[in-house]
Amino acid sequence: MKRNLFVLSLLVVLALLVTACGSAATATQAPVASTEAPVAATEAPAAGPVVLKIAYSSTIDTWDPIASFSTEAAYLPNVYETLLKINKPGSAETYTPVLAESWSVSDDYLSYTFNLRSGVNFHDGEPMNAAAVKASIDAVKDHGGAGFIWWSVDNVEVVDDLTVKFNLSTPQPIDLIASSMYAAYIVSPKALEGFAADENFWADGTSYGTGPYMVESYTPDVEVVFTQNTEYWGGWEAGQYEKVVASLVPEATTRQQMLEGGEADLAERLPNENLGAFESDPNYTVMKEPSFFNYMAYFNTLRAPLDDVKVRQALSYAIPYQDIINIGASGLGTQSFGPVPAGVYPWDDSVGQYTYDIEKAKALLTEAGHEGGGFSIRMTYTASNASEEAFAPLIKDSFAQIGVDVTIEALSLGEQLKLGRSGADAQDMTLMLYWPAYADAGADNLWSLFYYTEKPSWNLSYWNSPEYNALWDEASALSGTDFAASKDKYVEAVTLLVEEAPGVFFYDTMAVYVIPNAITGFEYNLNYPFWHFDYYNLRAAK
Amino acid sequence: MRAFEFIFRRILTAIFVLIGVSLITFSISHVVPTDTAALYLGSTRARPADLERIRIKLGLDRPLPVQYAIYMKDLVHGDLGDSIATKRPVLQELTDRLSATLELLFFGMFIATLIGVPLGVLSARWQSTWADVFVRIISIVGVSMPAFYLGLLMQIAFFRNLDLFPLSGRVDSNLRFTNPIDPVTSFFLLDTFLTSNWIALKDVFHHLVLPGFTLAAYPIGLIARMNRAAMLEVLGQDYIRTARAYGIRERVITYLYALKNAISPTLTVIGLTVAYALTGTFFVEVIFNWPGLGLFTVRSLLALDYPAIMGMTLLGASGYVLINLIVDLLQMWVDPRIRLK
DSSP: OHHHHHHHHHHHHHHHHHHHHHHHHHHHHHHHHHHTOOOGGGGOOSSSOOEEEEEEOOOOSOOOTTTOOSGGGGTGGGTOOOSEEEOOTTOSSSEEESSEEEEEEOTTSOEEEEEEOTTOBOTTSOBOOHHHHHHHHHHHHHHOTTGGGGTTEEEEEEEETTEEEEEESSOOOHHHHTTOSSSOOOOOHHHHHHHHHOTTTTTTOOOOSOSSEEEEEEETTTEEEEEEOTTOTTOOOTTSOSEEEEEEOOOHHHHHHHHHHTSOSEESOOOGGGHHHHHTOTTEEEEEEEEEEEEEEEEOTTSTTTTSHHHHHHHHHTOOHHHHHHHHHTTOEEEOSTTSOTTSTTOOGGGOOOOOOHHHHHHHHHHTTOTTOOOEEEEEEETTOHHHHHHHHHHHHHHHHTTOEEEEEEEOHHHHHHHHTSGGGSOSEEEEEEOOSSSOTTTTHHHHHHSOOSSOSSOTTOOOOHHHHHHHHHHHHHTTTOHHHHHHHHHHHHHHHHHHOSEEEEEEEEEEEEEETTEEOOOOOTTSTTOOOOGGGOEEOO | OHHHHHHHHHHHHHHHHHHHHHHHHHHHHHHSOOOHHHHHHTOTTOOHHHHHHHHHHTTTTSOHHHHHHHHHHHHHTTOOOBOTTTOSBHHHHHHHHHHHHHHHHHHHHHHHHHHHHHHHHHHHHTTTSHHHHHHHHHHHHHHHSOHHHHHHHHIIIIIIISOOSOSSSSSOTTHHHHSOOOOSSSOHHHHHHHTTOHHHHHHHHHHHHHHHHHHHHHHHHHHHHHHHHHHHHHHTSHHHHHHHHTTOOHHHIIIIIIHHHHHHHHHHHHHHHHHHHHHHHHHHHHHHTOTTHHHHHHHHHHHTOHHHHHHHHHHHHHHHHHHHHHHHHHHHHHOHHHHHO
């Protein structure tokens, strides 16, 4: 007995010692450990299906493809499909037909006709046809999270079983809208009926789409298991994954360890500060790509002295853009050209940028009659946003140099918007992370953020420029008929916007992917910024 | 008889405690600014009309006292409401995850007791020797090391460097395809044992080791120190000296006569630590991605999912009250003097 006790206590001590040594060793050995990162294939079980394991950070706020307007867009496109898919910028063809085989637009640009793929069934066995497309679009227009993207559609008409026509009130690029990552999935009518009867219909994550994978099981906070839809219209070939296990792992360092240790074949969003180790590791490819997201701020132009364009320009010159990118995004970002994220339509670098120039800022303030500053600004940011939290103090420090005092307040996004909508009583400056609902920042960002309306929604600068509104109206109207001309108008509008500075445009974030060489078929598509992994295209390298 | 009266009184007090806890949690979670309707719709960009519809559906348009009254009325009927984020009944969310947390908790406390009690005895019997010093260092380290830090060290040492144990989770994700666990009790150790699923049993055990030890570190230190103090006190008493005078072997004195009397205060500590560990598992669960109540609670807190927060707080408070009651009853059983008072 006595001996046993000793053995036990020794074991404990040993355990603690190994831990201590282990932690000391990692500091020096970390790169060595990661070079021998095992590959999933080596530990694959003798029996069982070919499984792809992914460590995800994206939360699933809803499984409802109609309501979806958040990060579940990382999973849904593997289960649900749209009529068209928009290819990555620079592709020869803009669109890939998915559930539509072909489409055409009428001469007056007021109706789009889609010819649907025949013989496609939903996961529940219902046929995918014109009636199902109509039902899905009607449902999303009625209560979809991003249903507003269909604002120009008067009605959807069933021409015959496999032909569906979108009748518009005003020309809009319906092909672009139909390829949206939100509010454009075609869903089984059975599911729409189910949801109408029970609002919690989607809670368990059942599948009613046409996509290559189906949800086999969903354990909230733990994992989602996807399984092949063996009936998939695109067919299957050897080497594709039979099952995909998506582990929901909120901790970034845990995801990294899972990837390095072989518990995951792929991982989303690794800690930016640890990317160096992967970049020097020949087993991984690190990709840094432009993204959909950008950080900006509104000036409340109802409040003096921000109603003076010179003051707004002065403040725009007093922003340390590069420091903000370094602090807010570990350097993984580029200074914005207006509110359109780099690479997203209608981005253009001819619209201009403000540089960090304290002297110019001081001169402009003097010109505006505020020599040496002498006023104060109330600035709010979203409390849960770590980047904004990190870079907000840089703005305060920098504005202090031109004599402008900043008070910083952290609010929940809801509170921030509520306060922002209170007009002249609102905060002076509101930091915001924004992204368009689909691959058109002209229709979304440029309208949502700066188009003046009587009652504000997201246009919290209260900047009332009839000229900007007119340019936007023209551009929007042209987008349904002449895309190139539309872009020119948008660029004109953004040039005016940047000049008048009703907001500050900090930086566009970068999407960073760490892809093990053991996986092939990964392709980044800027136009689907949340859809990180397209399971159907991924293969295990031979 | 007295025991029944005692239990009855304690349960009555417990009800008042729980009402108090619910009132405080409810008030706090409703005063904190948040947009519950937007969370329900899963998007901050929801349309105003939809937000309004959800506010009415969830009763958020009513005065706070009315909302509380409705909540309590449902609670009495065993309905904790639906989670705002997952839209499933909170009670179901909690019971689904309870077994994972309890399995980890029991495993951790089992380790803690198995190691902590002998360490205390060892330390007391060889007081002021190197063994004693060693045990005291271990217990101080165990008590003062934060769980999240120890957890990370464990992962680095035993997963990354030695590759002995898995990094996170409750079971390997391949297992569901090769040796699926039949959830008879949802305690995986038990389930795999009952169904003779030895491969899965080994895997489940492997996954338990690191989080189990991480969770056990604090109780080990506490139990060892407490037991050491209690043992020292008992070993200094007259009847032990008498026993020694009779020539009874030291080993028998320590384990048969001294430990029995020293165990009572240790039992209290173990009980209280179980209650502590119920919420202490939260850190451990987050680090090891353990699919229990902790992960769920952390997510609910971040999202201000108040029905889930309320449910978890009430569950935690009930657990605390219940465990305290059990400890008191156990003490009555172990120590007749308490029974007589």
